[in-house]
Amino acid sequence: MDERLIEASRSGAVQLLHQLLAENPLILHSVALASGENPLHIAALAGHVEFVKEILRLKPAFAKEINQDCFSPMHIASANGYLEIVKELLQIDPTLSQLKGRDQWTPLHYAASRGRLDIIREMVSACTESVENVTEQGETVFHLAVKNNQFEAIDAMVELVRDRNKLDILNMKDNNGNSVLHLATWKKQHQVVQCLLTINGTSTPGTTLDVNSLNQSDLTALNLLLIFPSGAGDLEIDDILRGAGALRARDMVHTNHNHTVLSVPSASQSHDHLQLDPKNLVEYFKFRRGRDSPDDARTALLVVAVLVATATYEAAINPPGGLWQDTNLSKNGTDPPHLAGQSNIASYSTAYYVVGAVFNSIGFSVSLHMINILTTNFPWRLELQVCGIAMYFTYVTALITISPGLTPGWYTLFVLVPFLPTVVLLAVRLIIRLTEPLQNRQRVFIECVRN
Numbered sequence: 332m333d334e335r336l337i338e339a340s341r342s343g344a345v346q347l348l349h350q351l352l353a354e355n356p357l358i359l360h361s362v363a364l365a366s367g368e369n370p371l372h373i374a375a376l377a378g379h380v381e382f383v384k385e386i387l388r389l390k391p392a393f394a395k396e397i398n399q400d401c402f403s404p405m406h407i408a409s410a411n412g413y414l415e416i417v418k419e420l421l422q423i424d425p426t427l428s429q430l431k432g433r434d435q436w437t438p439l440h441y442a443a444s445r446g447r448l449d450i451i452r453e454m455v456s457a458c459t460e461s462v463e464n465v466t467e468q469g470e471t472v473f474h475l476a477v478k479n480n481q482f483e484a485i486d487a488m489v490e491l492v493r494d495r496n497k498l499d500i501l502n503m504k505d506n507n508g509n510s511v512l513h514l515a516t517w518k519k520q521h522q523v524v525q526c527l528l529t530i531n532g533t534s535t536p537g538t539t540l541d542v543n544s545l546n547q548s549d550l551t552a553l554n555l556l557l558i559f560p561s562g563a564g565d566l567e568i569d570d571i572l573r574g575a576g577a578l579r580a581r582d583m584v585h586t587n588h589n590h591t592v593l594s595v596p597s598a599s600q601s602h603d604h605l606q607l608d609p610k611n612l613v614e615y616f617k618f619r620r621g622r623d624s625p626d627d628a629r630t631a632l633l634v635v636a637v638l639v640a641t642a643t644y645e646a647a648i649n650p651p652g653g654l655w656q657d658t659n660l661s662k663n664g665t666d667p668p669h670l671a672g673q674s675n676i677a678s679y680s681t682a683y684y685v686v687g688a689v690f691n692s693i694g695f696s697v698s699l700h701m702i703n704i705l706t707t708n709f710p711w712r713l714e715l716q717v718c719g720i721a722m723y724f725t726y727v728t729a730l731i732t733i734s735p736g737l738t739p740g741w742y743t744l745f746v747l748v749p750f751l752p753t754v755v756l757l758a759v760r761l762i763i764r765l766t767e768p769l770q771n772r773q774r775v776f777i778e779c780v781r782n
Contacts, residue, residue, distance in 0.1 A: 332362050332367070332368070332369075332370075333351065333358060333361075333362075335347065335351055336348070336351055336358060336362070336370055337370075337373060339351065339370070339382075340370040340371075340373035340374045340377070340379075340382065340386075341373055341374075341377055342377075342379075343374060343377060343379030343381065343382040344382070345381055345382055345385050348370075348382070348385060348386075352389075359386075359389055359390045359393075360390075367398060367399050368398045368399070369390075369393045369396055369398075370382075370386050370393070371383065371386045371387070371390075371393040371394065371396075371404045372393075372396075372398050372402070372403075372404055372407060374386060374404075375404040375405075375407040375408045375411075375413065375416055376407050376411070378411065378413050378416065380413075380415045380416055380419065383404075383416050383419055383420075384419055387419060387420070387423055391423050394420050394423045394424060394427060395424070395427070395430065397430075397432065400433065401432045401433035402432050402433065403427070403430050403432060403438070404416075404420060405417065405420050405427045405428065405430060405438040406430070406432050406436070406437075406438045406441060408420065408438070409428075409438040409439070409441050409442040409447060409450050409454070410438075410441040410442070410445060412445070412447045412450065414447075414449045414450055414453065417438075417450050417453055417454070418453060421453065421454070421457045421458075425457040425458045426458050426461075428454035428455075428457065428458050428461040429458060429460065429461050429464055431464075434466055434467045434468070435464075435465070435466045435467040436466050437461065437464045438454065439451065439454050439455070439461045439462065439464065439472055440464070440466060440470075440472055440475055442454065442484075443472035443473075443475050443476045443481065443484050443488065444475040444476065444478070444479045444481065445479070445481070446476070446479070446481035446483060446484045447484075448483060448484060448487050451472075451484060451487060451488060451491070452487065452491065455488075455491045455495075459495050459497065462488065462491070462492055462497060462500055463497070463500060465503070465505075468505055468506050469503075469504065469505040469506040469507075470505045471500060471503050471505075471511070472488060473485060473488060473500070473501060473511040474505055474509075474511055474514060476488065477511055477514045477515050477518060477520065477523055478514065478518075480518075480520070482520065482522050482523055482526075485523055485526060486526055489501075489526060489527070489530065493530070498530060498540070501527060501530065501540055502540060502541050502544065504544070504546070507546060507547050507548075508545065508546035508547035508548070509546045510541070510544045510546075510552075511523075511527060512524065512527055512528075512540065512541075512542065512544070512552045513544070513546055513550075513551075513552050513555060515527065515552075516552040516553070516555050516556050516568060516572070517555045517556075517559065519564050519565070519568065521564045521567050521568045521571065524552075524568050524571050524572065525571055527540055528540065528542065528571055528572070528574075528575040540575075542572065542575045542576055542577045543576070543577060543578055543583060545580060549580050550580055551577065551578060551579060551580050551583075552572060552577060553569075553572050553573070553577040553578060553579050554579050554580055556568055556569060556572065557579065629705055632701065632705055633701075633702065633705045633706070636698045636701040636702045636705065637698075637702065639694055639695075639697075639698040640695060640698040640699060640702065640722075642694075643691050643692075643694045643695035643698065644695060644722070644726060646687075646691050647688070647691060647692075647695070647726055647729055647730050648729045648733070650674045650675075650676060650677070650684070650687070650688075650733065651676060651687070652674065652675040652676035653675050654671075654672055654673060654674060654675065654733060655670065655671055655672065655673050655674075655675060655678070656671060657671055658670050658671045666678070667679060670735065672732065672733060673732075673733050673734070673735040674733045674734060674735065677733070677734055677735055678735050684734070688730060688734070692726075692730070695726060696723075699719050699722070699723060702715075702719065703716065703719060
């Protein structure tokens with residue numbers, strides 16, 4: 332793009348734009364042939380309304396173009412709260428509020444996540460269907476508003492969808508099966524919970540909010556409140572939910588006709604409704620593909636592996652019982668002969684010491700192996716592997732140094748034991764990989780015989 336055109340767009344200089352068009356009438360057409368941003372993107376980002384009007388008059392097709400960051404001019408204007416620019420763009424095409432960008436976010440998604448009330452009203456008024464769009468994670472505008480604590484935006488959008496008979500949108504779930512009520516309850520937003528549940532008393536039949544909807548972890552909104560108590564506002568939210576007929580998942584009985592029959596909790600259950608459900612708690616924290624991020628799981632495993640490596644390394648250089656602080660080679664004293672820096676417990680009981688050292692070495696070796704796998708394709712990985720090898724030999728050297736009176740066989744054992752788990756793990760993986768084709772052939776053969 333011409334540098335002068337970029338400057339005109341950035342500063343909103345309409346006269347300079349006309350001057351450039353006089354010099355080269357095809358300058359805007361040449362921009363259309365290039366990738367990246369067009370003048371409308373830049374002007375929308377800078378908030379120059381008059382310049383935007385002129386560009387739209389000259390080249391309305393720019394309004395639908397996506398830049399290298401997957402943003403359209405409408406995305407930029409709505410995220411920054413430029414209402415007048417949004418109005419101008421909607422005049423070109425009311426469906427611009429549905430234009431998909433990065434992660435399938437629409438301009439309305441950005442407006443909802445940032446609480447741009449006027450822009451939300453303008454977009455929904457121009458294109459009612461825009462409230463039905465979901466992100467790549469299956470999130471609606473209501474999910475995003477709850478996640479970003481935009482209560483006023485939620486209140487405004489509830490009124491908008493109520494007026495347009497689209498309240499069923501509030502029952503839509505994200506990719507984890509969570510409805511808006513799930514998120515609002517989990518984030519302890521009692522105002523949002525109250526706002527959502529008042530719909531049940533005013534809505535028309537068929538558009539009632541489902542207060543007992545289950546997510547992919549088979550938890551209702553009430554389950555989330557009980558599993559993650561914080562104290563602040565819990566009782567208020569609990570009263571609101573139960574007043575609307577909310578139940579825990581285990582209090583719901585499913586019939587064979589895909590209808591849900593609700594069992595009312597007994598009076599004996601009412602006093603402990605804020606207690607944790609251990610079964611649900613354990614199930615919730617289990618890793619589930621599709622719900623939990625692999626990156627988060629890898630990060631957690633890496634932290635655990637580093638902690639194990641640190642703990643086992645420390646146990647090797649500072650064994651239980653401590654180290655001798657003096658040298659005593661006399662066999663006539665009450666203490667066994669020893670050198671300063673050697674293990675106390677090893678001087679008294681070699682068997683106990685060896686057992687502890689062997690299992691500690693296994694833990695250290697496996698943790699290093701995990702770190703090596705979890706850092707695959709990391710930058711500076713070669714340097715990290717050198718550090719791991721250096722730690723391994725430092726560990727072995729320290730272990731041998733503090734071990735008194737061991738034979739060469741024991742020294743060999745101490746050198747090999749930390750290395751053996753890694754070899755065994757690699758061997759097991761190799762065997763599984765080699766035998767997998769054979770197992771597949773056996774399955775195919777068995778299926779053929781059965782057929």
